[in-house]
Amino acid sequence: MIEPRHRQRAAASRGSPNGWLLGAPPAVFLLVFFLAPALLMVGASFQEPGEFGGLAPLLQDGRLNLSLESYRFFFGDRIYAEIFLRSFIVAAATTLICLMLAYPLALAIAQSAKRRRDLLVLLVILPFASNFLIRIYAWIVLLGPAGLLYTPGAVIAGMVYVHLPFMVLPLYANLEKHDPALLEAAQDLGAGRWTRFRRITLPLSLPGVWAGSALVFIPVLGMFAVPELLGGTRDMLIGNLIKEQFLDNRDWPLGASLSILLTVGVLLLAGLSAWSARPRRSVP
Amino acid sequence: MPLLEIRKVSRRFGDLKALDDVSLSIEAGEFFTLVGPSGCGKTTLLRMIAGFDEPDDGELLLDGRLLAGISPEKRPVHTVFQSYALFPHLSVAQNVAFPLEMAGVGRDERRRRLAEALALVALTDKAERYPNELSGGQKQRVALARSLIDQPRVLLLDEPLAALDAKLREQIQGELIALQRKIGITFVFVTHSQQEALALSQRIAVMNQGRIEQIGAPAEIYNYPKNRFVADFIGTINLLPVEVREAAADHLRLFASGLGDLVGPPAATARPGQHGVLALRPEQVGIVAGVPAQELGNHFQGRVRDYLYLGDVTVYKVALDNGVIVEALVANSLPGPTRFLERGDPVGIAWRRDAGVYLHD
Numbered sequence: 001m002i003e004p005r006h007r008q009r010a011a012a013s014r015g016s017p018n019g020w021l022l023g024a025p026p027a028v029f030l031l032v033f034f035l036a037p038a039l040l041m042v043g044a045s046f047q048e049p050g051e052f053g054g055l056a057p058l059l060q061d062g063r064l065n066l067s068l069e070s071y072r073f074f075f076g077d078r079i080y081a082e083i084f085l086r087s088f089i090v091a092a093a094t095t096l097i098c099l100m101l102a103y104p105l106a107l108a109i110a111q112s113a114k115r116r117r118d119l120l121v122l123l124v125i126l127p128f129a130s131n132f133l134i135r136i137y138a139w140i141v142l143l144g145p146a147g148l149l150y151t152p153g154a155v156i157a158g159m160v161y162v163h164l165p166f167m168v169l170p171l172y173a174n175l176e177k178h179d180p181a182l183l184e185a186a187q188d189l190g191a192g193r194w195t196r197f198r199r200i201t202l203p204l205s206l207p208g209v210w211a212g213s214a215l216v217f218i219p220v221l222g223m224f225a226v227p228e229l230l231g232g233t234r235d236m237l238i239g240n241l242i243k244e245q246f247l248d249n250r251d252w253p254l255g256a257s258l259s260i261l262l263t264v265g266v267l268l269l270a271g272l273s274a275w276s277a278r279p280r281r282s283v284p
Numbered sequence: 285m286p287l288l289e290i291r292k293v294s295r296r297f298g299d300l301k302a303l304d305d306v307s308l309s310i311e312a313g314e315f316f317t318l319v320g321p322s323g324c325g326k327t328t329l330l331r332m333i334a335g336f337d338e339p340d341d342g343e344l345l346l347d348g349r350l351l352a353g354i355s356p357e358k359r360p361v362h363t364v365f366q367s368y369a370l371f372p373h374l375s376v377a378q379n380v381a382f383p384l385e386m387a388g389v390g391r392d393e394r395r396r397r398l399a400e401a402l403a404l405v406a407l408t409d410k411a412e413r414y415p416n417e418l419s420g421g422q423k424q425r426v427a428l429a430r431s432l433i434d435q436p437r438v439l440l441l442d443e444p445l446a447a448l449d450a451k452l453r454e455q456i457q458g459e460l461i462a463l464q465r466k467i468g469i470t471f472v473f474v475t476h477s478q479q480e481a482l483a484l485s486q487r488i489a490v491m492n493q494g495r496i497e498q499i500g501a502p503a504e505i506y507n508y509p510k511n512r513f514v515a516d517f518i519g520t521i522n523l524l525p526v527e528v529r530e531a532a533a534d535h536l537r538l539f540a541s542g543l544g545d546l547v548g549p550p551a552a553t554a555r556p557g558q559h560g561v562l563a564l565r566p567e568q569v570g571i572v573a574g575v576p577a578q579e580l581g582n583h584f585q586g587r588v589r590d591y592l593y594l595g596d597v598t599v600y601k602v603a604l605d606n607g608v609i610v611e612a613l614v615a616n617s618l619p620g621p622t623r624f625l626e627r628g629d630p631v632g633i634a635w636r637r638d639a640g641v642y643l644h645d
Contacts, residue, residue: 185369190386
């Protein structure tokens with residue numbers, strides 16, 4: 001069998017020095033700014049807190065100063081699990097609400113006249129032009145008089161508001177590429193408006209739905225400013241917890257282990273969703 | 285009663301008249317082709333039959349019932365789109381069964397008809413494939429099977445062969461004709477290719493600038509074009525400017541300035557003194573040596589301006605004494621390498637007195 005040409009070319013470039021040269025800068029960047037810090041955090045999570053913040057020296061009195069203390073601490077108190085659970089619920093709710101608001105919006109933009117689309121997309125990202133904290137303070141002004149401030153609802157409203165563009169943009173980028181002939185074909189073959197959406201538009205837009213959901217869900221999990229400004233004392237999320245360890249409690253190892261556990265949780269979820277959305281073949 | 289009737293249909297897009305008072309009727313079981321240059325209105329008419337567009341004036345009737353206001357999903361008419369518009373996230377089987385699913389056909393019945401439809405286009409072994417795993421010709425057959433599975437009253441085909449390479453196109457033309465004869469569903473085919481129109485259709489409507497120029501069987505359109513547009517658009521043709529000298533019942537006496545008198549076939553509309561053209565197909569013009577046989581009544585001298593060797597035939601462009609260039613087609617039927625006339629060689633050309641069509645200005 002003759003191999004397709006693009007595969008032959010890929011095989012040829014794999015061993016060539018040019019390929020290495022091109023790949024080197026991003027590889028170095030990721031190594032220095034992603035992998036190394038992540039490994040430092042993993043290391044820190046097994047260390048002891050320093051007396052005045054930071055970390056205790058790794059080598060003390062000739063022996064390695066490592067412990068599982070911060071993990072033991074995390075699993076020893078239900079409050080941490082509750083905060084994790086609450087954070088995942090807030091993130092899931094935010095993602096779902098963003099999706100329900102963003103989908104019709106992205107669809108409307110994608111189906112509007114070509115020359116108007118750029119303007120509409122600009123309007124979606126316009127809020128980024130002003131500072132994020134100022135926009136959250138605006139919500140304090142809005143929600144305060146209505147007596148809705150410092151509630152879980154206020155936190156979710158703020159989260160949705162801040163993250164909506166991150167859902168709209170990938171959805172729009174996906175929907176805008178759909179071939180209108182597919183909808184015409186479906187209509188021609190007997191599909192009504194709702195069926196066309198359910199059988200054609202929605203399944204084809206799933207990559208956009210996943211991308212937008214990841215772009216909302218993951219930052220919301222780590223967000224601490226919104227719950228701090230709009231939430232009450234009982235609305236603490238993982239982000240606040242981690243920030244507290246590093247800045248207030250000066251317990252870096254606990255902060256690091258919380259970060260690691262959050263990352264592991266997100267990766268597990270991502271793996272799970274990728275597994276559940278894997279392509280399957282079936283006969284009609 | 286015709287299956288599909290189009291009555292005085294007009295459609296404007298701003299200043300552009302996409303369709304201008306178009307009327308035609310299509311019989312059940314026909315292979316009917318709309319042919320014309322791009323922008324002639326053929327696709328607009330097709331979209332109107334499918335229900336994606338409505339006429340400004342006039343009406344469309346299917347089985348004697350008005351189509352106005354019936355949305356595309358409710359019309360017993362399907363379209364094979366130029367891009368095929370296969371659903372990329374559905375397998376071949378799911379694509380083909382889509383219309384049955386929409387119609388709420390039960391599972392067993394669906395399976396049975398799916399198997400039939402896939403067998404019809406010889407794609408049974410590709411049922412589990414996805415569209416991006418298919419070749420152009422296979423995609424085209426999936427699109428056909430999907431549009432035929434629930435037996436529409438009319439199948440509309442919008443330039444479905446345009447994306448295929450020449451060799452495959454020829455093969456699929458043959459398959460399309462055989463398929464249409466086998467299932468007996470009315471095909472309305474749209475193309476800008478006159479060759480495709482002639483090869484496929486039982487009847488052709490030649491369209492230009494939103495109007496129908498001529499409707500007829502391929503041989504009728506080819507041999508008796510009604511006007512210069514049809515003559516020029518369908519096939520290649522020589523247009524020799526002439527003046528009518530005498531219009532008899534069985535022939536015309538014509539005069540071509542710079543050449544002299546010649547005889548043409550009779551034409552009902554011709555009047556003495558009228559100016560027009562004698563339209564001659566290249567294959568009707570012969571290259572002759574010496575004095576031609578008696579029945580080749582029209583005989584002139586010229587020089588070879590250029591020639592085009594096409595393998596089966598050679599097309600000679602001959603400049604006549606009055607400057608008009610006439611194409612003559614010579615079949616390369618003799619064995620061995622063909623001896624060409626060279627550029628600049630003097631030649632005689634001749635054609636039968638009853639050949640061609642007189643078209644007045």
